[in-house]
Amino acid sequence: xxxxxxxxxxxxxxxxxxxxxxxxxxxxxxxxxxxxxxxxxxxxxxxxxxxxxxxxxxxxxxxxxxxxxxxxxxxxxxxxxxxxxxxxxxxxxxxxxxxxxxxxxxxxxxxxxxxxxxxxxxxxxxxxxxxxxxxxxxxxxxxxxxxxxxxxxxxxxxxxxxxxxxxxxxxxxxxxxxxxxxxxxxxxxxxxxxxxxxxxxxxxxxxxxxxxxxxxxxxxxxxxxxxxxxxxxxxxxxxxxxxxxxxxxxxxxxxxxxxxxxxxxxxxxxxxxxxxxxxxxxxxxxxxxxxxxxxxxxxxxxxxxxxxxxxxxxxxxxxxxxxxxxxxxxxxxx
Ligand code: NDP
Numbered sequence: 001x002x003x004x005x006x007x008x009x010x011x012x013x014x015x016x017x018x019x020x021x022x023x024x025x026x027x028x029x030x031x032x033x034x035x036x037x038x039x040x041x042x043x044x045x046x047x048x049x050x051x052x053x054x055x056x057x058x059x060x061x062x063x064x065x066x067x068x069x070x071x072x073x074x075x076x077x078x079x080x081x082x083x084x085x086x087x088x089x090x091x092x093x094x095x096x097x098x099x100x101x102x103x104x105x106x107x108x109x110x111x112x113x114x115x116x117x118x119x120x121x122x123x124x125x126x127x128x129x130x131x132x133x134x135x136x137x138x139x140x141x142x143x144x145x146x147x148x149x150x151x152x153x154x155x156x157x158x159x160x161x162x163x164x165x166x167x168x169x170x171x172x173x174x175x176x177x178x179x180x181x182x183x184x185x186x187x188x189x190x191x192x193x194x195x196x197x198x199x200x201x202x203x204x205x206x207x208x209x210x211x212x213x214x215x216x217x218x219x220x221x222x223x224x225x226x227x228x229x230x231x232x233x234x235x236x237x238x239x240x241x242x243x244x245x246x247x248x249x250x251x252x253x254x255x256x257x258x259x260x261x262x263x264x265x266x267x268x269x270x271x272x273x274x275x276x277x278x279x280x281x282x283x284x285x286x287x288x289x290x291x292x293x294x295x296x297x298x299x300x301x302x303x304x305x306x307x308x309x310x311x312x313x314x315x316x317x318x319x320x321x322x323x324x325x326x327x328x329x330x331x332x333x334x
Contacts, residue, residue: 017060
């Protein structure tokens, strides 16, 4: 039931959030979006998840990014979101842009993973049920499936839109050649790709180096950067060791082995540059991505409202002097 006491901030669109057009579409996305990969599963408290989501919306974040397998456990981030959708956000559905994805391991057996029509069709139905939604705004193929014909995956995306279960579609982590073919297929079937999601941050400039950013632009798709803080490495989180409540300590994809002496030295050097700019390292790392107009939005993760607030401050200064950029490049090339 909708909570009669939930009222989002009336000035939510006057809090400094800016919106950028996704490629050549009609859609504007907030420069900072919130992702639910971590921190919203059934291992986290519902109250904490609610607090972060409410706060995000209060600050003008209209785009929430999910996937079938986000949690842990698989599906539980969508369930959390579904509960909050029902209790808080239902009256505001038309102000929200909600994404989900399928393609990584989700349920056991041969149909719960990769990019078959069977898998995508079943997954979108499950996601809609878990999230208490009639449709998602964008449905992504979560990863390129080299074994399934690309046409099968793309046609499933097209049909999901035709069935009214998603308004737009997107690609995530597709290599260059596969992305070229996918953009073309979707365009030719009148469901142009809205957005490409790729890992992009100061420690990983692959989308730049592999021309994925340009390719999205040429194909009229927006580019959305995920893990913009390198899962927390590009923040002050690990400057003085590994905090007990951190992503590394909680176990998962980010391992303590990522924190080599060389990486730590880079984090410290970048932190010094950020402090001179009057920013935290997290703020500077996000600003560095947003200086590029080809980036439509950065999807941050946050384990607290304080982190979210810090990240939002990045929007206050996204320009860099030549000297600052040179210094950052020097740190990264060491
Ligand atoms: P980030 O790189 O933003 O890392 C988030 C983590 O960084 C937080 O959990 C927190 O770590 C730490 N952090 C965030 N802000 C601050 C701050 N201001 N100060 C200190 N520490 C901070 O993003 P994620 O890796 O979480 O990815 C973001 C989203 O991108 C995902 O939720 C998902 O929606 C999407 N994504 C998409 C993928 C795809 O395949 N398409 C793959 C991966 C992500 P701690 O928990 O230690 O506090």
